[in-house]
Amino acid sequence: ILNVEQSPQSLHVQEGDSTNFTCSFPSSNFYALHWYRWETAKSPEALFVMTLNGDEKKKGRISATLNTKEGYSYLYIKGSQPEDSATYLCVPRGPGDKIIFGKGTRLHILP
Amino acid sequence: KAGVTQTPRYLIKTRGQQVTLSCSPISGHRSVSWYQQTPGQGLQFLFEYFSETQRNKGNFPGRFSGRQFSNSRSEMNVSTLELGDSALYLCASREGASDNSPLHFGNGTRLTVT
Numbered sequence: 001i002l003n004v005e006q007s008p009q010s011l012h013v014q015e016g017d018s019t020n021f022t023c024s025f026p027s028s029n030f031y032a033l034h035w036y037r038w039e040t041a042k043s044p045e046a047l048f049v050m051t052l053n054g055d056e057k058k059k060g061r062i063s064a065t066l067n068t069k070e071g072y073s074y075l076y077i078k079g080s081q082p083e084d085s086a087t088y089l090c091v092p093r094g095p096g097d098k099i100i101f102g103k104g105t106r107l108h109i110l111p
Numbered sequence: 112k113a114g115v116t117q118t119p120r121y122l123i124k125t126r127g128q129q130v131t132l133s134c135s136p137i138s139g140h141r142s143v144s145w146y147q148q149t150p151g152q153g154l155q156f157l158f159e160y161f162s163e164t165q166r167n168k169g170n171f172p173g174r175f176s177g178r179q180f181s182n183s184r185s186e187m188n189v190s191t192l193e194l195g196d197s198a199l200y201l202c203a204s205r206e207g208a209s210d211n212s213p214l215h216f217g218n219g220t221r222l223t224v225t
Binding site: 031032034036042043044045046049051089091093094095096097098099100101102103104 | 115144146153154156159166167168169201203210211212213214215216217218219
C-alpha cells in the first residue's frame, strides 16, 4: 500500500481537550494498520496494530478505530496532556508490502 | 530484553566518502528494516531484511545498500556520500515477517555530510 494520507498535518490542542485525527489508505489489498507515536528526541513507539474492520483498540486515554471497507483509521486522544505532544504516524500494510509511513500528524498540546 | 541498538549515534563525513551504520535487533527478532528521516520528508523506507534475505527495498539509489548477518544484526552502507544524505537513519526490528508485527525502533544514527 503506497498511498497513505494523514490529516491534519499539524494540530494545536488546549490541555484537557480531546482531539482526533485521520489516516486514509486504499482499502484494497489491506492486511493491517499500525499507529506509532514519535516524541521529540525519542524513537517511534508502537501504539496499536489493527487488522479487522470495526476494530477498536485502547491504551489509556488513546484509542483507535479502523474501517477497512472505506480505508481509514481514526486516532482519538481524550483529555490531552503535555506528554501527548508528538508526531503520530500510521502505516497501512498489505501482504509483503514495503513499509510506507504516512507523513504524520504533529500534535502540540498548549498549556 | 535489550532494545534495538544502533551505532554510532552521530557521524560526520565528507562528500564522496562512504559510511557503514550498524543495527542490533532485539534478541529473537529476525526482521530488520531501515529508514531515512529528513526534515519535511517523514520516514522513508530504505529496505527490510528477514533471515539474511532482503525482503523489500524502497526507492533509493544503488549507493544505499544493506545486509543482514546470521545473528540478525544488520548493516547499512552508503557510498559516495552526498550532502543530501545528511539525515537521521533509524532501524527497526520485529519478531516475525508477519505484517501485523509491530516495529521496535532504535535511537538512530545522525549522519552529517559536509
